[in-house]
Amino acid sequence: MAEFETFNTELTLKCGVTLPIFLKYKTLGDPKNPVVLIPTCYTGRINGTYNQMIGDDDAISPKKYFVIIVGLLGGSESSSPSTQPAPYDGANFPETVYEDNIHAQYKLIQSLGYDSIFAYVGYSMGGQQAYYFASMYPDKVQKIVPMASSAQTSGFNWNFLEGVKQTVQASSDFKANTYTEPVIVGTKAFGRVYSNWALSYEWFETKAWEIKGFKSSEEYLLSDWEQRLTTWDARDLVQMAVTWQKGDIATFADGDLAAALAKITAEVCVMPSRTDQYFRWEASVKEVAALKKGELHIIESVWGHIVGGGAGSDDDNKFLNATVGKFFSA
Numbered sequence: 232m233a234e235f236e237t238f239n240t241e242l243t244l245k246c247g248v249t250l251p252i253f254l255k256y257k258t259l260g261d262p263k264n265p266v267v268l269i270p271t272c273y274t275g276r277i278n279g280t281y282n283q284m285i286g287d288d289d290a291i292s293p294k295k296y297f298v299i300i301v302g303l304l305g306g307s308e309s310s311s312p313s314t315q316p317a318p319y320d321g322a323n324f325p326e327t328v329y330e331d332n333i334h335a336q337y338k339l340i341q342s343l344g345y346d347s348i349f350a351y352v353g354y355s356m357g358g359q360q361a362y363y364f365a366s367m368y369p370d371k372v373q374k375i376v377p378m379a380s381s382a383q384t385s386g387f388n389w390n391f392l393e394g395v396k397q398t399v400q401a402s403s404d405f406k407a408n409t410y411t412e413p414v415i416v417g418t419k420a421f422g423r424v425y426s427n428w429a430l431s432y433e434w435f436e437t438k439a440w441e442i443k444g445f446k447s448s449e450e451y452l453l454s455d456w457e458q459r460l461t462t463w464d465a466r467d468l469v470q471m472a473v474t475w476q477k478g479d480i481a482t483f484a485d486g487d488l489a490a491a492l493a494k495i496t497a498e499v500c501v502m503p504s505r506t507d508q509y510f511r512w513e514a515s516v517k518e519v520a521a522l523k524k525g526e527l528h529i530i531e532s533v534w535g536h537i538v539g540g541g542a543g544s545d546d547d548n549k550f551l552n553a554t555v556g557k558f559f560s561a
Contacts, residue, residue, distance in 0.1 A: 234257060234278075235255050235256065235257050235277065235308070236255070236256055236257065236258070237253050237254070237255055237256075238253060238254045238256060238338070238339045238342055239251065239252075239253045240252060240253075240254075240335065240338050240339075240342075242331060242334060242335055242338075244325055244326070244327060244328075244331045245326075245327075245328050245330050245331055246325050246326045246327075246328075248319075248325040250310075250315075250319050250325065252304065252309070252310040252315075252335060253309060253310050254301055254302060254304075254309045254310070254335055254336070254339055255277060255301070255302040255308040255309050256277070256299055256300060256301040256302065256339065257277055257278075257299075257300050258297065258298065258299050258300075258343075259285065259293040259297075259298040259300075260292075260293030260294065260295075260296055260297045260298050261293075261297060262297050262343070262344075263297070264295060264296050264297045265295070265296050265297065265348075265349035265350070266296070266297050266298075266299060266340070266345055266347075266348040266349050266350075267291055267296045267297070267298050267299070267348070267349060267350045267351075267352060268299045268301065268336065268340070268348050268350070268351050268352070268364075269281055269291075269298065269299065269300045269301070269351075269352050269353065269357065270300075270301050270302075270303055270332065270336065270353055270356075270357045270360045271300070271301070271302050271303045271306050271308070271356075271357065272303070272353065272354050272355040272356040272357040272358075272540065273306075273355055273356045273471050273472070273475060274306075274459075274460070274463060274468070274471075275303070275306065275354075275355075275356075275357070275540065276302075276306075276307070276308060277300050277301075277302055277308055280300050280354075280357075281300075281352070281354070281540075281541060282541065283541035283548045283551070283552070284352075284541065284548070284551060284552055284555060285298060289552055289556075290551070290552045290553075290554075290555035290556035290559060291352065291555070291559075296349065296350075299339075299340075299343070301336055301339060303332060303356065303357075303360075303471065303474075304327040304331060304332050304335065304470075304474070305324075305327055305467055305470035305471045305474060306467065306471055307463065307464060307467045310324075310327075311324065311464070311466075311467050311470065312324040312464060312466035312467055312470055313464035313466060313467050321466060322408045322409070322466065324466065324470065326470075326473060327470065327474055328473075328474050328477050329359060329360055329363045329474060329477070329478055330363065330367065332360055332363075332474075333360060333363045333364050333367050333368070334367075336360075336364070337364075337367075337368055337371070340371075346371070347368075347370070347371040347372065347373075348371065348372050348373075349372075349373050349374065350372065350373060350374040350375065350376065350559065351364045351365070351372050351374075351375045351376070352375070352376040352378075352555070353375075353376070353377060353378065353380065354378045354379055354380065354539045354540040354541075355378075355379055355380055355509070355510070355536065355539060355540060356380075356471070356474070356475050356478070357377075357378075357380070358376075358377030358378050358379065358380020358381070358510075358539070359377070359380050359381065359382070359384070359475070359478040361375040361376065361377045361380070362375070362377055362380075362381075362382040362480050362495075363478075363480060365495045365496075365497045365499070366480045366483050366491060366494065366495060367483075369494065369495065369496050369497070370496070372497050373497060373498065374497055374498045374499070374500070374558065374559065375495075375497050375498075375499050375500070376499075376500045376502065376555055376558065377499070377500075377501055377502070378502045378503075378530075378539035378540070378551070379502070379503060379504045379507050379509075379510055379530070379536050379537075379538065379539025379540065380503075380510050380539070381478075381503075381510040381511075381514050381515065381518065382478075382479075382480045382481075382488060382491070382492060382518055383478065383479045383480065383481055383488050383514075384475060384476055384477070384478040384479060385510075385511070385514065388475075388509050388510065389476050391428055391508075391509065392472045392475055392476050393476070394424070395421055395424050395425050395472065396468075396469050396472045396473075398417065398420050398421045398424050399414065399417040399418065399420070399421045399465050399468055399469060400417070400469065401417075402414060402416045402417030402420060402465075403416055403417075404416045404417060405417045405465055408466070410465065413461070413464070413465075414464075414465035415461050417465055418460045418461045418463055418465055418468065419457045419460065419461055421460055421468060422456040422457045422458075422459065422460030422461070423452065423456060423457055425456065425460070426452050426455075426456035428508050428509065428535075428536070429508075429509075429535055429536045429537050430534070430535040430536075430537070431506035431507075431508065431533055431534070431535035432506075433506055433533035434506070434533045434534060434535055435448060436533075437533050439533050439534065439544075442544055480492070488518075488521070489517075489521040492518055492521035492522050492525075493521055493522070493523060495522060495523065496523065496524075497524070498524045498525075498526075498558075498561075499519075499522050499524060499525040499526070500525075500526055500528065500554065500555065500558040501515045501518060501519050501522075501525055501526065501527050501528070502527075502528050502529070502530055502539065502551070502554060502555075503515035503527075503529055503530065503539075504529075504530045504532055504534070504535060504536060504538045504539055505529050505530065505531050505532065506532065506533055506534070506535045506538075507535055507536045507538075507539070508535060508536060509536050510536070512529050515527060515529075526558070528554045530543075530547060530550060530551070531550075532544065532547045534547060539551075
């Protein structure tokens with residue numbers, strides 16, 4: 232099969248716009264095995280999603296599971312400002328939220344011949360999608376694993392996102408959303424601002440960049456943040472941030488987060504990072520207390536938020552693999 236497949240459908244978005252959308256996805260393993268769905272996250276692409284956990288001897292083994300990795304709406308591979316055909320391309324692309332992603336993903340699952348899935352695993356925005364899937368299709372998933380994530384975007388997190396959005400939007404080459412050439416000034420600034428929040432105080436104190444082979448924090452930040460972010464379309468970055476800002480499963484229980492969590496029937500393995508500055512581990516403790524079948528496993532790492540996506544140390548990734556593997560087999 233081709234490296235990526237394309238699923239086309241028509242979807243009425245929560246904002247009220249009906250449009251043809253497409254999801255890019257790839258599959259691994261035997262379709263007869265239990266299905267594990269994994270979405271991409273903020274600035275995550277299909278080929279880089281959970282590579283450290285998807286292997287013959289890893290927790291999400293294609294020998295045991297049929298793995299579906301799907302691109303987030305707005306995430307540059309599926310329908311996004313940078314990829315959608317006219318008349319909804321670029322600045323005309325409508326707002327998409329988690330509900331839209333989950334409805335589209337369930338349509339994809341059905342198109343592949345499945346009514347339900349074994350597990351939904353997600354990091355960051357992917358973890359928020361896991362909570363949404365379990366809330367919107369409660370009888371269609373057995374287990375979910377939100378990593379470095381939360382069921383509700385906090386006010387603190389919302390404000391951080393508003394700040395980085397404006398870093399891009401206020402840049403000279405964004406041109407009040409009329410740009411036709413890549414936005415380099417804005418995306419470089421975005422990457423530098425974003426990086427400090429994605430890491431942690433402890434990361435800088437322990438010179439953690441050295442285990443990745445970098446000579447200085449500046450070398451790492453230039454390579455993995457400034458330069459990497461310039462490969463992204465500015466509108467896609469803003470689009471994804473808006474989706475993230477609006478994440479809140481409390482909307483399924485009249486604004487009561489604990490009640491919304493209590494409605495989830497799937498088994499839930501919640502894995503926050505101790506040093507995450509976006510999704511605080513303290514919030515995860517409260518979430519697990521409200522879940523019917525929840526368990527908490529805190530990732531003890533200096534790699535802040537990004538450890539949940541596999542960007543931490545080898546020991547961090549061994550912990551992720553062991554914890555998810557045990558949860559799947561229980």
